Amino acid sequence: MKNYPEIKSVLYSEEQIQKRVGKVATEIRTAYQDEGKFSTASPNSESLLVVGVLKGALYFFADLTRELKLPLSMDFMQVASYGDETVSGGDVRIVTDLHTDVKDRDVLIVEDIVDTGRTLEFLVNTMTERGARSVKTCTMLDKPSRRVIDIKADFVGFTVDNVYVVGYGMDIAQKYRELPFIGYF
Ligand code: IMP
Numbered sequence: 001m002k003n004y005p006e007i008k009s010v011l012y013s014e015e016q017i018q019k020r021v022g023k024v025a026t027e028i029r030t031a032y033q034d035e036g037k038f039s040t041a042s043p044n045s046e047s048l049l050v051v052g053v054l055k056g057a058l059y060f061f062a063d064l065t066r067e068l069k070l071p072l073s074m075d076f077m078q079v080a081s082y083g084d085e086t087v088s089g090g091d092v093r094i095v096t097d098l099h100t101d102v103k104d105r106d107v108l109i110v111e112d113i114v115d116t117g118r119t120l121e122f123l124v125n126t127m128t129e130r131g132a133r134s135v136k137t138c139t140m141l142d143k144p145s146r147r148v149i150d151i152k153a154d155f156v157g158f159t160v161d162n163v164y165v166v167g168y169g170m171d172i173a174q175k176y177r178e179l180p181f182i183g184y185f
């Protein structure tokens, strides 16, 4: 890749990502509206709470929330399971917690990638235990071949093979998050 000599290949270009994010946003908006939620007819109802999982989901979160066109509020959570390695330890813990009480809220979790599924399972369980009214999940990438926990995100950007990807928020040892595309080595 010109400008990024370490990156062997582009898996999804900026244009492909933006196009797909728009479609996922429409899927999500339709799903909530089909449940009669967040309609303009009831403007005083509680907004959707969109929870971004730091740091990997930052660009997906930023792009998706702008396309959702639903009344929403935002909060963030940072969890860790990996350190700087590329294999999952299995143990998920909260590094930075939400500032929002999720009790009786409709929560949409926004993740960068679902790999073993441990992080997503932990997040869904956490929101449920805290009394969320509903929990939906959304991930930019899904890597089903690596799954350890039987869990599937409600909304998926792209399904990828078992390759380690970087860019569009995703890192290896904290590097390459800022790439505007998704690539691999
Ligand atoms: P899980 O708990 O194993 O599903 O891991 C989820 C987290 O691992 C993701 O939110 C990412 O932060 C990280 N991760 C898994 N696979 C990749 C990858 O290919 N590139 C970058 N980060 C990854």
Ligand code: MG
Residues within 6 Å of the ligand: 053, 054, 055, 056, 057, 111, 112, 113
């Ligand atoms: Mg993540």
